[in-house]
Amino acid sequence: MHEPRKPTEFENAVYDAVRLIPAGNVASYGKIAAQISRGTARAVGTALAKNPYAPEVPCHRVVRADGALGGFHGATQGPRMREKSDMLRREGVPFGLTEKVDPSAFMA
DNA sequence: AGATTGACTAACC
DNA sequence: AGGTTAGCCAATC
Numbered sequence: 721m722h723e724p725r726k727p728t729e730f731e732n733a734v735y736d737a738v739r740l741i742p743a744g745n746v747a748s749y750g751k752i753a754a755q756i757s758r759g760t761a762r763a764v765g766t767a768l769a770k771n772p773y774a775p776e777v778p779c780h781r782v783v784r785a786d787g788a789l790g791g792f793h794g795a796t797q798g799p800r801m802r803e804k805s806d807m808l809r810r811e812g813v814p815f816g817l818t819e820k821v822d823p824s825a826f827m828a
Numbered sequence: 829a830g831a832t833t834g835a836c837t838a839a840c841c
Numbered sequence: 842a843g844g845t846t847a848g849c850c851a852a853t854c
Contacts, residue, residue: 730851749836753850761836763850769835770852784836791835
C-alpha cells in the first residue's frame with residue numbers, strides 16, 4: 721500500500737486560496753495562481769487533481785477561464801463532471817446555455 | 829537529472 | 842466559431 725505523500729507547500733497554498741471562494745461564485749485556475757503569486761493555471765490544476773481535503777476545499781468552484789468546467793476528482797468527463805455541475809447549480813451559479821459558467825459568477 | 833504529463837491559457841489560424 | 846500551437850510551472854516517472 722502506498723501512503724499518499726504529504727502535500728507540498730505549493731499545493732497547500734492552492735488549497736488555502738480555494739477555501740476562500742464563496743458559495744455561488746467560482747474562480748479560474750489562473751486566478752488562483754495569481755492570487756498566491758506562484759505557479760500557473762496548469763500547476764494549480766495538477767494540484768487540485770489530487771485534492772486530499774475534498775469537500776472541505778471546494779475544488780468544484782474552480783473552473784476554466786472560458787467558463788468551461790475543467791475537471792473534478794481527476795476526471796475531465798463522465799459522472800464526476802455531472803456531479804460538479806450539479807453542485808454549482810445547487811449553489812446558485814448561473815450557467816450559460818452552452819454548459820458554461822456565466823462570467824458574472826467569477827470572484828472579484 | 830532529463831523527459832513526460834497534466835482539472836490551463838492566450839494567441840493564432 | 843471552433844480546432845491547433847506554443848508557452849507555462851509543478852509533480853511524477
